[in-house]
Amino acid sequence: MSFPWAKQYTPTNGFMRFMDEKLPLPRLVYNAVGAGYPVPRNLNYMWNFGVLAGFCLVLQIVTGVVLAMHYAANAQVAFATTEHIMRDVNWGWLMRYMHANGASFFFIVIYLHIFRGFFYSSYKAPREMIWILGVVIFLLLMATAFLGYVLPWGQMSFWGAKVITGLFGAIPLVGEPIQVWLLGGFAPDNAALNRFFSLHFLLPFVTAGVVILHIWALHIPGSSNPTGVEIKSESDTVPFHPYYTAKDGFGLGVFLILLSIMVFFLPNYLGHPDNYIEANPLSTPALIVPEWYFWPFYAILRAFTMDFFFIPAKLMGVLAMFSAILIWFILPWLDRSPVRSGHYRPLFRKFFWFGLIPAMLVLFICGGAPPYEPYVMLSQAATAYYFLHFLVILPIVSKIETPQPMPYSITEAVLGSDKKAVLGENASPAV
């Protein structure tokens, strides 16, 4: 957002003056992430994850393009070329482990980013479009991660491909033809692996496109902040550069230390050992679970074991799993409370920390556990709560809740006082 006090770009040499007149790219960058973009001064570390997610996307694209130089998408050799990358290609082991663990870290970052949005209601007006584009990015991310996991053609790859394409087979009438169309056959085989490779290459660039829209949409109202109080004057903000480039840089350093620990010392901790067994179309591994970042949604899928009136259990599970995410699209219209930040919403806060978060943890644990009791029952209870939270509890809470007193401005929240608050709106800007 171009707040009136935002610094203006001034070219400092002849070349930059030339560029600014013909193609003002430096000006665009300056206004997007440079000193030309004023940001609330009170952002906490939960506001680090957007930049980290952007970094993850770049990391995955770079390592992915490198891996694609050595990988062959053919069912006969896919598993072998993956091992060829691990053993023969210079630094291949590093590229592969960074790409695999990079996916996990991408999801850690994205989940924290999303739950930041949940708690501080970053989805509320005027930021609905940022949120909606974010959900689109999340869906793209899940599709990309799924397609990528199929490529090594291990046991989990093969059976994951079978089960996930089977989800579409649950759709009445057109389901079976859609599944056959997706696979290019009646079971995952060469045709499926080959097209999954092509799409796994394509989708990150689509994601990058939506990310640009996401950032564009963010820069119209400007960043949200932990108080949920909108920016009122210059004293509420600091320029993005150098203040937040430095803070994000620190966060990136911590992130890279953690990623390095995983890549160098525990590269297989987040993976499934069965994917080191080559795909066998005749035998499903006894304990088959998806990657950890799909567990909560996988648990919702498995929670439906009984037919629900005329809807078969299979279709019901698929519908529930997809709607668990699609419901986020209408979240801005479910939570109607005028107060944004969870800090000033006592009732909302209780349901967030003691309702939604435990329910997600239970779903996470159940999704990774075998489909026996008590996990089935637990995931059913948690699934029920999950939908209740969004569809019933949030709308009711936002109606009946009495919010706590909020600071007049971001400046007051940080410094304890705001000259304007005392002297009135027309006072000269506070320092």
Added chain:
Amino acid sequence: MANSTVPADSADPALHGAETGDDGVRRRDFINIAAVSALGVGGVFVLLPLISQMAPSADVLAESSTDVDVSLIEPGQSIKEIFRKQPLFVRRLTPAEIAEANAVPTGSLRDAQSLADRTKEGHGDLLVTMGVCTHLGCVPLGAAEGENKGEYGGYFCPCHGSHYDTAGRIRKGPAPTNLVVPDYEFTSDTVIRVG
């Protein structure tokens, strides 16, 4: 001809450029509709090959039948075969398993079929099914020695916990129908041809 329906008073400034017909329809609107329709039809024909290239190719569709020798399967044993790149279970049931399957009232099942419906006459002990769970397509356990056969002594799908009985019928869990019995026939007393 193009001007045949244009009223004589088309020079009237109020109607200039409108070329309104007798029924008040502008002929220029039709040109718009025709052009956009042609574009739409063309667009569909561009999309069609782009979509249908992903459907099974000729070599995948050119699938043949599979012959299976069943003479060496002892009661209580199963073999796994490949039929159209998917697993096929051929199981010789023990008398106890047949009795168990027949003891269940057919009407009480989610997918009502008796054991006799699922086997060939004169070969009531030979159960031929696809080894593909009808939920999301995993291979159920139970065909090989020592595998979990589930709560009904048949097959158990590890993916989402579907239980099948000794006749391969769904009894518990998310799967909607029984394990599929493919088309097959006995070409001799000991050989079946599937497909």
